[in-house]
Amino acid sequence: xxxxxxxxxxxxxxxxxxxxxxxxxxxxxxxxxxxxxxxxxxxxxxxxxxxxxxxxxxxxxxxxxxxxxxxxxxxxxxxxxxxxxxxxxxxxxxxxxxxxxxxxxxxxxxxxxxxxxxxxxxxxxxxxxxxxxxxxxxxxxxxxxxxxxxxxxxxxxxxxxxxxxxxxxxxxxxxxxxxxxxxxxxxxxxxxxxxxxxxxxxxxxxxxxxxxxxxxxxxxxxxxxxxxxxxxxxxxxxxxxxxxxxxxxxxxxxxxxxxxxxxxxxxxxxxxxxxxxxxxxxxxxxxxxxxxxxxxxxxxxxxxxxxxxxxxxxxxxxxxxxxxxxxxxxxxxxxxxxxxxxxxxxxxxxxxxxxxxxxxxxxxxxxxxxxxxxxxxxxxxxxxxxxxxxxxxxxxxxxxxxxxxxxxxxxxxxxxxxxxxxxxxxxxxxxxxxxxxxxxxxxxxxxxxxxxxxxxxxxxxxxxx
Numbered sequence: 001x002x003x004x005x006x007x008x009x010x011x012x013x014x015x016x017x018x019x020x021x022x023x024x025x026x027x028x029x030x031x032x033x034x035x036x037x038x039x040x041x042x043x044x045x046x047x048x049x050x051x052x053x054x055x056x057x058x059x060x061x062x063x064x065x066x067x068x069x070x071x072x073x074x075x076x077x078x079x080x081x082x083x084x085x086x087x088x089x090x091x092x093x094x095x096x097x098x099x100x101x102x103x104x105x106x107x108x109x110x111x112x113x114x115x116x117x118x119x120x121x122x123x124x125x126x127x128x129x130x131x132x133x134x135x136x137x138x139x140x141x142x143x144x145x146x147x148x149x150x151x152x153x154x155x156x157x158x159x160x161x162x163x164x165x166x167x168x169x170x171x172x173x174x175x176x177x178x179x180x181x182x183x184x185x186x187x188x189x190x191x192x193x194x195x196x197x198x199x200x201x202x203x204x205x206x207x208x209x210x211x212x213x214x215x216x217x218x219x220x221x222x223x224x225x226x227x228x229x230x231x232x233x234x235x236x237x238x239x240x241x242x243x244x245x246x247x248x249x250x251x252x253x254x255x256x257x258x259x260x261x262x263x264x265x266x267x268x269x270x271x272x273x274x275x276x277x278x279x280x281x282x283x284x285x286x287x288x289x290x291x292x293x294x295x296x297x298x299x300x301x302x303x304x305x306x307x308x309x310x311x312x313x314x315x316x317x318x319x320x321x322x323x324x325x326x327x328x329x330x331x332x333x334x335x336x337x338x339x340x341x342x343x344x345x346x347x348x349x350x351x352x353x354x355x356x357x358x359x360x361x362x363x364x365x366x367x368x369x370x371x372x373x374x375x376x377x378x379x380x381x382x383x384x385x386x387x388x389x390x391x392x393x394x395x396x397x398x399x400x401x402x403x404x405x406x407x408x409x410x411x412x413x414x415x416x417x418x419x420x421x422x423x424x425x426x427x428x429x430x431x432x433x434x435x436x437x438x439x440x441x442x443x444x445x446x447x448x449x450x451x452x453x454x455x456x457x458x459x460x461x462x463x464x465x
Contacts, residue, residue: 003062005029015059016228019268021049029055029066037073038372047072051261052297053332054270056107056131056230061167065129067106069272069299069333074371075362076333078133078301079105079355081124084345088115090123092347097127099348103355103399106333109133109172117142121166131169133232136160137196137213148202153216160220164227171229172274173220174200175213176256177236184249190240193277197236217260221267230270232301233257238277241309245279246287251294258294272299272332279305284322288329299332306337315341320357327365334358334365356399363398386432388420 005028009015020027026041030048033055034041047053053070069076081096083089093112100108107130112120117139125132140159144150160171174196182201185191192198200211213220224231237253239245257273264271273295279287284305291300304319305326311318319337327334338346338354346354366374377396384392390407397403407416410423421430438445 001032002028002057002064002066006059006062014225014268016225016268016270017048017055017057018051018265018270019225021045022268029057032066033068033073037068039072043072044068048270050297051265051271052299054230054272054299056133056169056270057228058131058164058167058169059228060165061125061128061131061169063126063129064131064167064169067131069106069301071297071299071330071332073332074374075327075331075365075369076106077355077358077362078107078109078333078335079351080109080111080336080338080346081351082109082111083114083120084112085114087345088112088120090115090120093120094123094127095348096346096351097124099351100355101128101130103352104359105130105336105355107131107133107170109135109335111135111138113138113142118162118166121163121168125167132167133170133172134163134168135172135196135234136163137174137199139163141199148199149206151203151212153212153219156212157216157219157223160223164223164229168229170232170272171220171224172196172232172234173213174234174236175211175217175220175260176233176253177201177211178214178253178256179204179208179210181237181249181252184247184252185237188247188249189243192237193240194234194236194238196234197238200236214256214260217263218267221264221269224264224269225267228270230272231264233260233271233273235274235276238275238303239279241278242280245276245305246283250276251290254291254294258296261295261298272301274335275300275302275326275331276305277303278309279307279322281307281322281325284325285329288326288331292330300326300330301333301335302326302331303335304337306341312342313339315339316354316357320361323358323361324364324368327362328368331365334362352399356402359398386436388418388432390417390419 026045030044031041034044047070053068053072055066055068057064057066079100081093110121110124110132136159140151140156144155177197177200192201204211237249239250261271275291305322306319307322308318315337316339323334336354336358338350340346340350381396394400394404420433421427
């Protein structure tokens with residue numbers, strides 16, 4: 001499918017989705033996205049042209065099934081996978097990728113820091129039909145022997161090009177954290193919690209020079225434009241605790257990201273903006289509004305936000321609460337958090353838990369925003385529940401396997417797939433069944449209603465008399 005679209009454009013000087021959109025051209029990718037989103041192709045084109053929507057679609061990821069991130073489309077979720085120096089196995093990462101797609105993550109980020117990074121990335125992209133993102137600084141550091149002082153712009157650009165050639169569809173680049181911001185960081189309770197941000201800080205402090213991602217930004221844009229790699233402008237200074245939320249450091253960086261967005265658009269590079277972090281519920285709406293103002297309505301891609309700092313082991317829940325609120329107020333994509341957040345490297349089971357928590361959050365946001373058709377599946381589920389159609393319930397559930405598992409835990413026999421009760425209430429106390437028996441006699445309901453009307457009328461007459 002996509003190979004044909006790419007073949008038609010292989011000799012074009014510029015091949016980014018934003019470039020074509022600005023020229024008034026609806027690409028095959030845009031047509032595909034329009035069908036998925038139930039939106040007009042022209043709306044997709046216009047949103048991409050103005051930068052309010054991106055279609056991350058590296059020209060070398062031929063097996064990619066295009067998707068869109070933007071306020072006009074449904075709220076998306078990202079799943080983070082990746083190895084570490086402690087646990088690095090290619091098959092484990094491929095398994096996480098398969099789980100991510102099974103449970104319908106919209107994108108995945110390979111955040112590997114250990115093992116053969118190029119081979120892991122190759123395997124992940126090869127197993128993926130969804131866009132793959134990376135944080136290139138991880139490999140840059142790996143390639144210089146974990147000596148941040150050996151990082152050079154030449155090495156940095158070489159890694160970016162190598163990953164782009166492999167088919168990476170978006171880069172997280174920490175280009176908005178400048179030397180001038182360092183004093184603001186010193187006032188924080190938890191300083192810098194972004195891995196990429198902390199590495200940039202270490203480099204800048206070592207050399208007393210400006211952020212190399214900032215100084216080489218035009219060169220980075222050239223690579224992105226060549227392969228149609230979208231930029232996810234990283235929030236190096238996202239708050240890592242509630243005490244640091246919405247502070248001068250975070251918002252100062254956001255302003256710089258807005259300036260970088262305009263520079264990227266000039267070169268037809270698609271952009272989304274990364275956001276917090278740990279944020280109390282009452283500050284989330286304001287954060288979404290500030291981002292739209294400072295970053296010219298570029299799609300907002302938020303981590304959580306986590307609405308409390310004390311949910312270790314359950315941060316997928318704490319963050320999904322914030323993610324739902326963020327999506328409601330305008331975030332375009334939600335970066336999932338797993339139960340292992342702050343504690344360890346997620347495995348395939350943790351990936352599943354994180355994805356489902358965030359699919360719930362994204363869907364809740366779509367309903368809250370009144371997106372066309374968003375509630376249709378909820379209404380279908382209600383019908384299935386009320387009619388005791390268990391198989392339909394499993395089919396409609398975000399995690400049908402889990403739903404079936406929980407049902408069958410106490411009532412595993414096939415006969416109970418047609419039973420008009422579950423193990424919660426049993427056959428005698430099911431509210432649906434009781435209600436249905438009442439509703440099966442509409443004449444009796446009308447008689448009772450008539451009696452109430454007559455009683456009320458008599459009482460009113462007595463008061464007048």
